Amino acid sequence: MPVDPRVLAFAERYLKDDFGNPFALYSLALAAKRALEEARANVAELLNAETVASIIFTASATEANNLAIHGTAQRNIGKGKKIAASAIEHISVLNPMKELQKSGFEFSLIPVDYTGIVDLAQLRELVTRETTVTSIMYANNEIGTIEPIRELSELVHERGQYLHVDATAAAGRIPIDVQADGIDLLTLSANDLYGPRGAGALYVKPGVKLQPILPGGGQERGLRSGTENVFAIAGMGEAARLAKAEMREESARLQRIRDTLIREILKLEESYLTGHPTQRLPHHASFRFSRIEGESIQLYMDTRFNIQVATGSACSSKTLEPSHVLLAIGLKHEEAHGSMVITLGRSNTLEQIPAITTAVHETVQRLRTLSPL
Amino acid sequence: MGNLDAEQIGYSKKVMEHFMNPRNVGVIENPDGYGKVGNPVCGDLMEMFITVKDEIITDIKFRTFGCGSAIATSSMVTELAKGMHLDEAMKITRQDVADELEGLPPRKMHCSNLAANALQEAIKDYKRKKGAT
Numbered sequence: 001m002p003v004d005p006r007v008l009a010f011a012e013r014y015l016k017d018d019f020g021n022p023f024a025l026y027s028l029a030l031a032a033k034r035a036l037e038e039a040r041a042n043v044a045e046l047l048n049a050e051t052v053a054s055i056i057f058t059a060s061a062t063e064a065n066n067l068a069i070h071g072t073a074q075r076n077i078g079k080g081k082k083i084a085a086s087a088i089e090h091i092s093v094l095n096p097m098k099e100l101q102k103s104g105f106e107f108s109l110i111p112v113d114y115t116g117i118v119d120l121a122q123l124r125e126l127v128t129r130e131t132t133v134t135s136i137m138y139a140n141n142e143i144g145t146i147e148p149i150r151e152l153s154e155l156v157h158e159r160g161q162y163l164h165v166d167a168t169a170a171a172g173r174i175p176i177d178v179q180a181d182g183i184d185l186l187t188l189s190a191n192d193l194y195g196p197r198g199a200g201a202l203y204v205k206p207g208v209k210l211q212p213i214l215p216g217g218g219q220e221r222g223l224r225s226g227t228e229n230v231f232a233i234a235g236m237g238e239a240a241r242l243a244k245a246e247m248r249e250e251s252a253r254l255q256r257i258r259d260t261l262i263r264e265i266l267k268l269e270e271s272y273l274t275g276h277p278t279q280r281l282p283h284h285a286s287f288r289f290s291r292i293e294g295e296s297i298q299l300y301m302d303t304r305f306n307i308q309v310a311t312g313s314a315c316s317s318k319t320l321e322p323s324h325v326l327l328a329i330g331l332k333h334e335e336a337h338g339s340m341v342i343t344l345g346r347s348n349t350l351e352q353i354p355a356i357t358t359a360v361h362e363t364v365q366r367l368r369t370l371s372p373l
Numbered sequence: 374m375g376n377l378d379a380e381q382i383g384y385s386k387k388v389m390e391h392f393m394n395p396r397n398v399g400v401i402e403n404p405d406g407y408g409k410v411g412n413p414v415c416g417d418l419m420e421m422f423i424t425v426k427d428e429i430i431t432d433i434k435f436r437t438f439g440c441g442s443a444i445a446t447s448s449m450v451t452e453l454a455k456g457m458h459l460d461e462a463m464k465i466t467r468q469d470v471a472d473e474l475e476g477l478p479p480r481k482m483h484c485s486n487l488a489a490n491a492l493q494e495a496i497k498d499y500k501r502k503k504g505a506t
Contacts, residue, residue, distance in 0.1 A: 293416055295440035296392075299384075303393055313416060313440070322416075334413040370398055370444060372420045372436035373413060 001345060004194035004239060011196065011235035022228055023219060032230045039237025043201050046240040047186060048177040056202045056220045057233050061168045061189035062092035063213075064202035065135075067224065068164045068185040069096040071210030072133040073105060079161060080130025084108040086118050086137065086147075087328035093135045093166055094324075110136075114330045115276040116145030123155055131160035133185075138170035142312055142325040142341060143275030144284030146174065153182030162208060168192050172243030173251055173281050184208050188240075190232055194346065195239030199232035254344045255282035257353060261342065264357040268364055274329065274339065283344040288326075289364050291373040293337045297363055305359035310341040383478035388445040391474065395444055397451035399434045405502070408494025410487045417443045421451070421491040425499050428459045435491070442481040443488075446470050450488035463496050465489050 014035055020028025022036050037052070044052045058064045073083050085097050087109050101107035108126040111119045118136055127134050134156045139146040149165060156163040162184040167176055172193045178186055185208060190199035204210065204223070216225025262273060262285050270290035289297070294311030301307045312323025313336070322336035331339075342356070384392070401422035411418040417439035424432035433455050437447040449470050454462045467486045471477045477486060 291438065293439050293443075296444060299389075299392060299441045303389060332414070333416070337413070337416045370395065370436060371438045372409070372418060373438050 001191060001194060002347075003191075003196050003235065004242060004346070006242060007195055007235045007238045010238040011231050014231040014234045019230075022230060023217065032228075035230055035234040035237075036228055039233045039240075042237040042241040042244075043188065044203075046171065046176070046244045047188075047203055048179055049203055050179060050206055053221065054204050054206055056204055056223045057228060057236075058200040058202060058220075058224050059198060059226075059229065059232075061090075061166070061187050061192070061200040063224075064187040064189075064200045065090065065092040065164075065166055066096045067202050067210070067213050068187060069093065069133055069135060070100070070213050071223070072162050072164070072185065072208070073100050075209050075211040076132040076161060080128075080132055082106045082108065082128060082131040082160075083133050083135075084110055084123075084127050084131050084160070085135040086110045086112060088112050088116055088140050088143070088145075088325045089135055089137055090141070090166055090168065091324075093137070093164075097135070106130075110134075112145075112328055115279070116140055116143045116325070116329050117276065117279070118147055118152060120151070120155060123152065124159070127156055127160040129159060129161075131156075133162045133164050134160050135164040135166065138165050138167040138176065138186075139174070139281050139284075140275065140325060141169040142310075142323055142339075143286050143329065144280035145276040146170065146279045146281060148279075149181045149183065157182060169281065169284075172240070172247060173283060175247065178203055178205065185210075188236075190236035190239060193236065193239040193243050195236040196232045198229050199236040201236065250346065251282040254348070257348060257350050258283055258285050258344055260350065260353050261285050261344075261356060264353065265360050268361055271364070274326065274331070284341070285343075286341045287339065288331065288335055289338045289340065290335075291338070291371045292364060292367040294339050296367050297338075297340050300363045300367065301359060304363070305355075307356060307359050310343070312339040312341070313337045384441055384445075385475035385477075387473075387475040388442060388477065391445035391448040392441045395448035397434050397448065397455070398436065400436065401432060401434050404434075404495075406495040406497075406499030408491045408496070408498055410491045410494060411439070411443075413438060416440065417487060419443065419447050419487060419491045421447075421488075421495040423454075423492075423495045423499060425459065430454050430457050430459065430462055433492075435488070437488075440481070442477050442486065445474055446477075446486050446488040447491070449473050450492050454492055459496055459499070463493060465492060 018031035020032040022032040164185040166187045186203040188201045274286045294313030326336035404422035405425040406423040409420040419437040435447045
């Protein structure tokens, strides 16, 4: 995702002129400090957080996920040594949980149905009083499915302790209200809001107890030491402000384009939508095509049509395993290999849809003529 | 989503050229030899058809399900083997194919570089059939 030019125009002065260390007291530092607090207020506003102070800036969403999970599990170890996550969480949630599992925590993976919605009955079984942190994403980046967070939050709080929500894919796309949703911890990334890379944030509900994973000079209320990346954080704040102001109109616009795209692509035979048909992110379209492989789709779409799509195929991953998300919704390996994700953004228009559709049709048909299946 | 272009995932120009314009795609009806390797579960499946005259591969065709390197290596093997004596073709290794393609990303060397094996299976099939008649 590119940095929105308005975000860059807003934030670049924190690289060029107002470059002070916000921790200091000289005048340059005050400008930097103001920028941090303005960004914090904008991010808090996007989430309807109780207080501005409940936003902790980090260097990435991955770091925010790690802080949420390690921070609460270790700090609340007296309450229990159980942790839980949905089976379709991002790897930056699953890997810290697996690490805790190695050091003696009991880790439960909560299954999802074929649309990607968390299995409520399983959640009731798996989350207990000793479960200090349960992690469920707001919406999934690979299949677009939006989880029923409010309902899940009630179930988690009836049984376990804290609900952590990774909202990296959802933020700026659909309204998020941490108070109404009953969320204890929530992860954001700047670069998924059209902000610069190098900033993330963790919302921490007032009263939630967690410990830092990066001890040091005590920045960010002692929860995240290290000199703040003022440029990236200021950019994140501006990106959050723009997202909040433009979300309703922009998401409606993208959803109209996206629905046309889905309708046109599904005209291909043996093509299927993955994820939830209606409870899905407005800019997100994900598919699988029988008898062909996703890395080939990606390469051909890029090389021939200059259209960048994503895939959960094994061949495009470092582990050479298909996406755990696609396996969790019950796809067979050979089905997961044929996956393709198209996400739309600010630069996309309805006028582009015929060209994108033609490109997908041509790519799929061409690869099928090569296929022995 | 990410902008994964061919350079970033480490495919050479030659691999991309064969991927975009694969040679000898298709099926030979009643081939003298037929070989099939791989498995759709693993993400790569290829089949090779050969026509043989006086121990020379006079025609060769393939079909492949798989990633960019699976398709490019299949195409390259057919190009190398066409017109070759069976004994020579049998000696084509995975490394030969990768070298002709100006290299493959390390993690692709194992799983998506089965084309030489498909060719060997087709030659063995030819020899089996010949032995039987």
